[in-house]
Amino acid sequence: MNEEQLKTYTKLPPPGSSRLIDFDRAEIVTLDSFPPRHVLKVTGVKPFLNMEVDLVPLVYIRQPEYWGIEVVGRLRGIGLPALAPYTVSMPLDGFIGTQGIEVIGATRSQKIGVPIMAHTDACQWTATTTFGLDTVNLTVTGVCQEPTPGYKLTLSQVDVPGTDPDTLLLVLTVVPPTGIEPQHVTPTTVEYKHTFVVPQKHPSKVTIFEAAKTVQVTASK
Numbered sequence: 001m002n003e004e005q006l007k008t009y010t011k012l013p014p015p016g017s018s019r020l021i022d023f024d025r026a027e028i029v030t031l032d033s034f035p036p037r038h039v040l041k042v043t044g045v046k047p048f049l050n051m052e053v054d055l056v057p058l059v060y061i062r063q064p065e066y067w068g069i070e071v072v073g074r075l076r077g078i079g080l081p082a083l084a085p086y087t088v089s090m091p092l093d094g095f096i097g098t099q100g101i102e103v104i105g106a107t108r109s110q111k112i113g114v115p116i117m118a119h120t121d122a123c124q125w126t127a128t129t130t131f132g133l134d135t136v137n138l139t140v141t142g143v144c145q146e147p148t149p150g151y152k153l154t155l156s157q158v159d160v161p162g163t164d165p166d167t168l169l170l171v172l173t174v175v176p177p178t179g180i181e182p183q184h185v186t187p188t189t190v191e192y193k194h195t196f197v198v199p200q201k202h203p204s205k206v207t208i209f210e211a212a213k214t215v216q217v218t219a220s221k
Helices: 003-010
Strands: 018-020 025-030 038-048 052-057 066-074 081-091 100-104 109-113 123-131 135-146 152-157 167-175 186-197 205-209 213-219
Touching (some): 038 052, 038 100, 052 081, 123 205, 135 152, 135 205
Parallel strands (some): 123 213, 167 205
Antiparallel strands (some): 123 135
């Protein structure tokens, strides 16, 4: 959805059968799964016995810091005016901002932070060499479990005086997506290549900063 389409959507008339209602408590339950999944649970008291309560995410054209989720009460036909407790929940897959969510009721709202899995704890690295007549080709490959699609990863060499000359130092740079992406962990590949000309010595180890990993260099078959 682009800005023009969002303007068209917001100009549509609101429904007369639904209203924002207040809530007493909002919490996020993290399921014991990999990747971890988050479920929003909201409780409160509704003003009509036969009112249906839903959690409705707001519409955006790019991922916000806190994704707004409205607590909406809906009546069908004649309302039965009597206070009644309610409990509603919804999976947050695809509805988490860069920092978390914001639950929006009739008279108050509540921001809740949602932890995002860091890439630095979920990368697998390999380093291999292939030999030519007078060259050694080094390839470093990583597969990182990023929290959403759209992440761009790059590896670049860094020179630090006084370090082990047998160890190649690389820095992993991670650029998050700028638009809205589905909230599911995505394997993302990054690769670094370098050619050493004999008699230049090639490294026997590679250290990747940010990933905090050191891997041995092995000759490919």
